[in-house]
Amino acid sequence: MASGTFGYLTRDAGQIDLVTPTDPAAGVDVTQTIPATEIWKVLVVAGTLTNGAAAANRQLFCQLETGAGTVIWRAVSTSNQVANDVAVFTFAIYLATAQIGTPPNISTNVNIPDTLCLPTTVLRVSAVNRQAADDFSNVTITRARWTA
Amino acid sequence: MREAGETVNLFPTPPAVGAPQIVSVTDGELWNLSTVYFVVNTDVAAAPRVCHVEFMTAAGLVYWRVVFNTTQANTTTRHYCVGRRGNLQVSTQGTVTIQSRLPDAAWLFNFGNAEQLRVNLVPFGAGDSIGAAALTYHRWRE
Numbered sequence: 001m002a003s004g005t006f007g008y009l010t011r012d013a014g015q016i017d018l019v020t021p022t023d024p025a026a027g028v029d030v031t032q033t034i035p036a037t038e039i040w041k042v043l044v045v046a047g048t049l050t051n052g053a054a055a056a057n058r059q060l061f062c063q064l065e066t067g068a069g070t071v072i073w074r075a076v077s078t079s080n081q082v083a084n085d086v087a088v089f090t091f092a093i094y095l096a097t098a099q100i101g102t103p104p105n106i107s108t109n110v111n112i113p114d115t116l117c118l119p120t121t122v123l124r125v126s127a128v129n130r131q132a133a134d135d136f137s138n139v140t141i142t143r144a145r146w147t148a
Numbered sequence: 149m150r151e152a153g154e155t156v157n158l159f160p161t162p163p164a165v166g167a168p169q170i171v172s173v174t175d176g177e178l179w180n181l182s183t184v185y186f187v188v189n190t191d192v193a194a195a196p197r198v199c200h201v202e203f204m205t206a207a208g209l210v211y212w213r214v215v216f217n218t219t220q221a222n223t224t225t226r227h228y229c230v231g232r233r234g235n236l237q238v239s240t241q242g243t244v245t246i247q248s249r250l251p252d253a254a255w256l257f258n259f260g261n262a263e264q265l266r267v268n269l270v271p272f273g274a275g276d277s278i279g280a281a282a283l284t285y286h287r288w289r290e
Contacts, residue, residue, distance in 0.1 A: 039155070059241045072157055072282045073183040074229050076239035076247065094233050113231025113250075115182035115284050116155040128242035 014041065014144035026052070026135040030125040033067070037148040040117045044142040045091040045125060051104075052133025055083050059128040060108055062091040067120050075112045076128065091125070153288040155182075162279050169267040169278045173258035176290040181254040183231040183284040186267055190222050191275025197221075198270045199246070201230055203254075206262035212254070218246050222273075259290065 021032040030047065034040050045062055058081040063074035079099035081087045087099075089108040099108045117123060125136065160171050169186065173179055184201055196219035203212040218238045220226045227245040229235070232254065235247040256263045265283070269276055 057241050059239050061239070061245070066157075066159075070159060070280065070282065071185055071227075072284060073185050073231055073234075074227065074245055075231075075235045076237075076245040078237040078239055080241070097235060097237055111233070111235040113183045113229075113234035115231065116286075118155060118157055121157070128239065 014146045016043070016142070016144050019141045019143060021139050021141065023139070024136055027130070027132040028136075029130075030136045030139050032123045032141060034117050034119055034121050034123070036119045038119060039146045041115070041144040042112065042117055042123060042141060043093060043144060045112070045123070045139070046142075047089060047125065047139030048137050049081065049087045049089060049127060050135045050137065051081060051083055051085045051087075052131050052135075053083050054131040054133060056129040056131055057082060058130055058134065060087065060089050060110060060125070061128060062110065062112055062123070062125050064117055065122050065124060067122060072121065073113055073115065075110050077108050077110045079108055081106065081108070081127070153286050155284065155286045158283040158285070160281050160283070162277070162281065165277045166272065166274045168269070168272065169281055171265045171283065173256045173263050173265075174287075175258050175260070175262070178255065178257040178288045179285040180287075181232075181250060181256065181265070181283065181285045183229065183234070184250070184265070184267070184281070185227070185229045186281035187225060187227055187279035188220060188269065189225050189277045189279060190220055190269075191273045192222050193271075193273040193275070194222055195271050195273075197273070197276065199228055200266075200268045200270065202266045202268060203256055204264055204266055206264065210266075212251075214248050214250065216246050216248050220246070220269075
């Protein structure tokens with residue numbers, strides 16, 4: 001199955017701006033749907049994950065999926081984030097990947113691929129082993145956007 | 149090729165158990181690949197598998213290859229993601245994701261020469277399978 005007929009849109013540089021996804025409740029992923037009339041290049045996804053007290057090794061990830069949940073690409077952190085950690089995270093193209101800082105206050109960097117996100121696809125930020133009390137906040141997406 | 153082309157997502161049908169995933173470039177098109185994602189399930193055969201993403205001619209001549217530098221053990225499921233300027237690390241929690249990077253010049257074309265993308269395992273166990281897969285590429289038509 002192929003999709004996408006917006007090639008004519010990408011002949012110029014697009015519009016670079018910042019979008020703020022809906023702040024999810026604790027235990028819920030960050031999701032942002034690319035509108036049906038737009039193509040995005042996601043440049044940076046940044047925010048904070050504040051973990052609850054449940055013991056688990058979380059690993060942050062950012063992925064693009066279809067509206068039906070089929071994964072298109074995924075970028076996963078290799079660093080563990082434990083109970084009560086507060087991780088400021090940055091997903092970006094061409095980023096040096098690392099986790100620095102002293103728990104519970106850490107910063108996590110994860111590289112994402114240089115590609116385009118097609119209309120109606122969904123950008124998701126979550127964590128492997130995310131627990132019910134883990135809470136995402138202050139999430140921003142810097143994007144280049146082409147509009148039909 | 150003076151036009152801007154278009155970016156598309158492709159979700160190939162999983163191949164038969166024991167067979168690699170092969171995607172043939174559409175006749176008359178030039179592709180520049182930006183991401184490949186897929187899931188691999190291995191059978192009980194003990195040998196560690198090494199996963200390859202390869203570009204090859206219709207005759208099977210491989211002219212470009214990404215080799216993931218983490219092996220996959222028997223009776224496991226692994227996610228693989230290779231992207232242009234993408235992540236190089238391997239996650240360790242949950243269903244492990246093995247990540248690698250495509251070159252910027254990840255070109256494939258088919259102007260009568262039927263080039264192919266292949267996802268392969270070495271060795272490829274008879275019961276190994278390649279499951280859900282997704283490609284993102286920019287294409288230009290002749």
